[in-house]
Amino acid sequence: MKPVRNIAPEPTETPAELLQRYLTRQGLKSTRQRSIIVETFLAAEGHLDVDQLLARVRVQDPRVSAATVYRTMKLLTECGLAHAQNFGGGHTRYESTFRREHHDHLICTGCGTIVEFENDRIEALQDQVARHHGYTIHDHKLELYGLCRDCQARAARGARL
Amino acid sequence: MKPVRNIAPEPTETPAELLQRYLTRQGLKSTRQRSIIVETFLAAEGHLDVDQLLARVRVQDPRVSAATVYRTMKLLTECGLAHAQNFGGGHTRYESTFRREHHDHLICTGCGTIVEFENDRIEALQDQVARHHGYTIHDHKLELYGLCRDCQARAARGARL
DNA sequence: CCGGGGTATGAAACCAGTTCGCAATATCGC
DNA sequence: GCGATATTGCGAACTGGTTTCATACCCCGG
Incomplete structure (x- = not known):
């Protein structure tokens, strides 16, 4: 396990590029599943839980597993692209934090x-x-x-x- | 399941009395376990989780089960004597709210x-x-x-x- | 363009906290 | 005390989430 650091976005960078930079820097790999999950997550722009996200991801690829969604959201949280929240009811919700003020x-x-x-x-x-x-x-x-x-x-x- | 309502303390009432009033009103019963748990909880004055509370309760009576503590804390929460909180790490913590200001x-x-x-x-x-x-x-x-x-x-x- | 080392994935096992089902037990009004 | 009904303790089931493990995939070096 390498030290986790979140990285600041370059001025002209898209979220996907930032993630790519993070992956490369940490010696991680870019996979089809990760791309689908990240795309879907960013497109949704809300406060989704893993179930909702997984459902949408499976529209693109029904074989993606829940574990991968959990793992990917953890990754996004670590690199600073997502923020995990927990409004009472047991389900962790994620929202995009890309170039977003705190609120x-x-x-x-x-x-x-x-x-x-x-x-x-x-x-x-x-x-x-x-x-x-x-x-x-x-x-x-x-x-x-x-x-x-x-x-x-x-x-x-x-x-x- | 009867409708749950929390009740306001009478001016001179102790927590135990309030609970008793609540139990009677709802057709519930006062048991040894409940008394021990409530006493212990009120005496502790902090933010305890179920493990901590159970440990202390078992000093009085080692046979009390975790399920009963869960059930009792739910009861206390419903009648307004306790407040459930969740600071991150998966453990629900309870604190007494008897005549206590919000904080x-x-x-x-x-x-x-x-x-x-x-x-x-x-x-x-x-x-x-x-x-x-x-x-x-x-x-x-x-x-x-x-x-x-x-x-x-x-x-x-x-x-x- | 291919091979290999290392990462990622999916399925299922696992985990901790919590709830549930049920038989046995205790409480409370009469 | 009796009896109807609530409660308890137990273990099994459930929940959201994480980890394990064998296999699949990515990506760099040649």
Whole structure:
């Protein structure tokens, strides 16, 4: 096992190129399965779990195994192209982080819709809190759970029945 | 399965009394195992996982099974006496929520120490963000991961060797 | 363009945490 | 105390995920 390092994207590089660079640098190989998985993952642009990703990958090639998807997502996470998240329900979800700012999530517990947001003032306050306790933050997770407008309306309607 | 509802503490009630009220109301029974588990859990005042809790419970009664601890913690969570959390590593941790303010966590990824904090300004900003997107928040999770002072020092020392 | 060393893959075994099914047991209202 | 019903402990089953192992593939050197 070689030391894992994630690498910064070159100015004009595509995700696929970055991955290629990473693979080469680490002495890893570019395979058909990896290409399909990465393509599919990048095309999906969402918060997918392994099942969803595997289903889509198998449209291209039904023989790809779950293990390979797990392994590939781990790889993408290590090289900094994907970020693993875990919103409660046991399934790890991945989202692309290619040239993407950090952001947090607002999750509707009714319909599962996820809104991404970013708030510098919150981040600043977080740093302040951490500093106050002598901590150096290297990661954080902020998730807000609630009902979106539609689900609120639906709930109100339901209550009235 | 009856509808689950958590109940608010009466002004002068102890956790054990609240639980008793909950059990009676739901037609459930008070057993020796449940009492031991609840007592142990409340006495521990921390963020315990099931293994830790089971170990302590077995000091009182070695025959209590893991399944019962799981079932009891689920019960406590449902009636609002405990809160389940999941900081990364696959172990669900529980903390007492009896008459406890909401708080967030600052977790040292070096030694696992957990600091609790509360910050009204962050909460206010969260509400603001949610409102802005038309959401009504009913829960949130904020976790800051970093190194505590000691682990920072240790890391610096390690790097120098 | 071919061969070989080393990596990647798929299937199945494995793992840890958690839940479930069931027979035996304990609780609680009457 | 009785009896209906909830609970327990056990082990088996399930879950998401990782690892093993034999085989297939990639890619560099010749």
